[in-house]
Amino acid sequence: MNKDINKKYDLSNDAVLLIDKGHHKIYWVGTTSSEALRSNIYLIKDKREGIIIDCGSRGEFQETIKRIKQVIPLTYITKVFANHQDPDVTSAMVDWLELNPNIEIITSPNTNVLIKHYMKEEEKYKYFNTETNPSLTLDSGAVLEFIPSPFMHAPGAVTIYNRHTKTLFSGDIWAAISLEWKLLLEDDFDKHKEDMDFFHQGYIASNKAARNFLINFKDREVTNIMPQHGSIITQENVNKAFAYLKNLKCGMDYFREISDEELSFIVND
Numbered sequence: 001m002n003k004d005i006n007k008k009y010d011l012s013n014d015a016v017l018l019i020d021k022g023h024h025k026i027y028w029v030g031t032t033s034s035e036a037l038r039s040n041i042y043l044i045k046d047k048r049e050g051i052i053i054d055c056g057s058r059g060e061f062q063e064t065i066k067r068i069k070q071v072i073p074l075t076y077i078t079k080v081f082a083n084h085q086d087p088d089v090t091s092a093m094v095d096w097l098e099l100n101p102n103i104e105i106i107t108s109p110n111t112n113v114l115i116k117h118y119m120k121e122e123e124k125y126k127y128f129n130t131e132t133n134p135s136l137t138l139d140s141g142a143v144l145e146f147i148p149s150p151f152m153h154a155p156g157a158v159t160i161y162n163r164h165t166k167t168l169f170s171g172d173i174w175a176a177i178s179l180e181w182k183l184l185l186e187d188d189f190d191k192h193k194e195d196m197d198f199f200h201q202g203y204i205a206s207n208k209a210a211r212n213f214l215i216n217f218k219d220r221e222v223t224n225i226m227p228q229h230g231s232i233i234t235q236e237n238v239n240k241a242f243a244y245l246k247n248l249k250c251g252m253d254y255f256r257e258i259s260d261e262e263l264s265f266i267v268n269d
């Protein structure tokens with residue numbers, strides 16, 4: 001990915017072409033809210049099919065479809081993927097299903113149990129289970145692998161590894177929160193770490209969870225990381241991003257051990 005992307009596009013308006021492999025393209029169609037927590041939404045266009053990765057908030061739905069219409073007809077959208085159930089990630093599924101009730105929702109069973117609650121009781125949708133179907137082959141031959149990332153941060157969180165483009169759609173992992181923002185991360189990874197720290201220390205369960213996720217990439221080459229908040233991490237920083245997670249202290253790592261003695265007020269049954 002070329003850093004010119006940061007200058008070439010009007011982010012307040014445009015759908016941004018990130019990766020172009022002919023029949024298989026990846027676009028950014030997210031939001032540019034002035035708040036520090038803005039959402040990245042991605043669109044995979046594979047031949048005549050569109051897949052939305054983390055469809056975002058209901059309040060931002062109109063902005064999202066305005067961008068998508070610049071590159072494909074809305075009727076191409078057949079699937080919406082949900083990394084986890086948070087409203088900033090998934091609540092706009094309601095609007096997508098209103099637009100087209102045939103859209104399939106791709107997510108883990110744990111997440112699916114929760115996102116059902118965005119819908120009215122009688123409203124059903126097609127569900128693609130990432131646990132029973134750990135990969136999806138698209139028309140062009142490109143393969144999406146669904147890689148669970150439990151407790152990073154949601155128990156049922158699942159990421160996508162796009163084998164064709166070596167892209168990792170990571171959801172809230174490597175999310176960064178800052179007022180200033182560039183779509184593609186440029187030189188300053190140390191500054192970016194600070195923007196990631198705030199989110200990771202509070203939301204990611206533990207270093208053990210992070211390492212259990214990282215082991216999935218021993219034999220999978222990742223050349224770009226597309227998180228749900230903050231900048232896209234391109235090839236030159238991927239190893240730094242992995243090292244950041246490998247050494248991350250977060251969540252329960254900060255809990256203190258409570259001994260049996262301290263809990264002696266509770267009688268063992």
Ligand SMILES: [Fe+2]
Nearest residue numbers: 084086153172
């Ligand atoms: Fe989240």
Ligand SMILES: [Fe+2]
Nearest residue numbers: 088089172228
């Ligand atoms: Fe999020």
